[in-house]
Amino acid sequence: SAVISQKPSRDICQRGTSLTIQCQVDSQVTMMFWYRQQPGQSLTLIATANQGSEATYESGFVIDKFPISRPNLTFSTLTVSNLSPEDSSIYLCSVMVGGTEAFFGQGTRLTVV
Amino acid sequence: SQQGEEDPQALSIQEGENATMNCSYKTSINNLQWYRQNSGRGLVHLILIRSNEREKHSGRLRVTLDTSKKSSSLLITASRAADTASYFCATDTRAQKLVFGQGTRLTINP
Numbered sequence: 001s002a003v004i005s006q007k008p009s010r011d012i013c014q015r016g017t018s019l020t021i022q023c024q025v026d027s028q029v030t031m032m033f034w035y036r037q038q039p040g041q042s043l044t045l046i047a048t049a050n051q052g053s054e055a056t057y058e059s060g061f062v063i064d065k066f067p068i069s070r071p072n073l074t075f076s077t078l079t080v081s082n083l084s085p086e087d088s089s090i091y092l093c094s095v096m097v098g099g100t101e102a103f104f105g106q107g108t109r110l111t112v113v
Numbered sequence: 114s115q116q117g118e119e120d121p122q123a124l125s126i127q128e129g130e131n132a133t134m135n136c137s138y139k140t141s142i143n144n145l146q147w148y149r150q151n152s153g154r155g156l157v158h159l160i161l162i163r164s165n166e167r168e169k170h171s172g173r174l175r176v177t178l179d180t181s182k183k184s185s186s187l188l189i190t191a192s193r194a195a196d197t198a199s200y201f202c203a204t205d206t207r208a209q210k211l212v213f214g215q216g217t218r219l220t221i222n223p
Contacts, residue, residue, distance in 0.1 A: 006155075031209060037153070042201060043213045090153050096209045100144060104155035 002027055002095050006105025013083050013112050020079045021108045023093035028073035034066070037090040037107075046091075049076045083112045119202060119214040127222050132189040134217040136202030137182075143205050145178055147187050150199045150216075159187075159200075192221045 003026040013019050023032065031050055035043040046066055047055040055068040069077045080087055093105045118137045126132055136145070144163045148156040162169045162178045162185065169176045175188040189196055199218050203211040 004155075033210070042215045043156075045210060045212075048210070092155060094156075094211075099209060100161055100205065101146070101158045102148075102156070102203070102211055103158070106155040107153065109153065 002029065002097050002103040004093060004095065004103060004105040006093055006108060008108055009106060010109040011111070013110065015083050015085065015112055017083055018079055018081045019083065019108075019110055020077050021091055021093070022077050023075070023105050025074045025095055029095040029097075030073070031096065032070065032076045033094040033096075033102075034068065034076075034078045035092045035094060037092065039089070043092065046078070080110065083110075085112045088112045119200075119217050121217060122215065123218045123220070125220040125222060126192060128192060128194055130192055132192050132196070132219055132221075134187045134200055134219070135184060136186070136214050137184045138202075138204050138212075138214075139183065142180075145176075145185050146203045146205070146211070147174075147176060147185075148201045148203060148213075150201065152198075156201065189219075192219075194221050194223055197221045 005024045007022045031048050034046040036046050037043050045058050046061045047057040049055045049068045049070040051070045051073050067079045088111050090107045090109050092107045094102050096102050120135050144161050146161045147159040150156045160171045160174050160176050162176050173190045178185045197220050199216045201216045202214040
């Protein structure tokens with residue numbers, strides 16, 4: 001199993017600013033995943049973060065908007081830049097254990113005003 | 114990209130009744146998983162069924178998988194108020210990336 005500490009749990013931000021979300025895992029993992037969940041919707045994968053290399057972004061997501069850092073095997077950050085109301089969502093980090101089961105942080109609920 | 118479709122989108126039942134949720138997907142899979150999400154928080158893994166399995170049980174949960182129809186169902190028996198949550202299926206097709214269905218919002222009424 002894996003325990004993920006995700007911060008902050010929620011934030012209200014002004015449009016045009018940025019929010020950085022942190023995830024700390026209690027064990028070393030190769031890949032960390034960042035998801036967005038828009039209101040009332042399912043989870044959409046933003047990017048996969050690998051230690052020592054640039055993150056791999058899914059279609060529709062770009063590094064300038066969602067820069068990711070992965071300085072070591074237990075930690076990652078996602079920044080949501082130049083915020084607009086459309087960025088209001090829940091953002092979740094996740095790791096896979098045993099190549100199958102996913103463990104999630106508690107999510108960050110972002111509201112952009 | 115592939116994404117599971119779930120039905121119903123919302124389900125409301127009385128405590129003690131059984132709840133059934135369905136999931137369909139589009140391409141071949143290695144396994145299919147079900148997750149629960151309480152009040153927009155992190156997801157919790159419930160059960161995994163591999164592509165060569167047809168049925169699996171875990172406590173009050175029963176999952177079936179029909180690869181010929183590309184569909185799965187999750188049955189929760191003897192529902193409780195604490196089962197109120199959103200339930201998502203997720204398929205694992207490539208490099209540990211999960212693709213989630215739209216989810217079913219389950220409400221258990223006392």
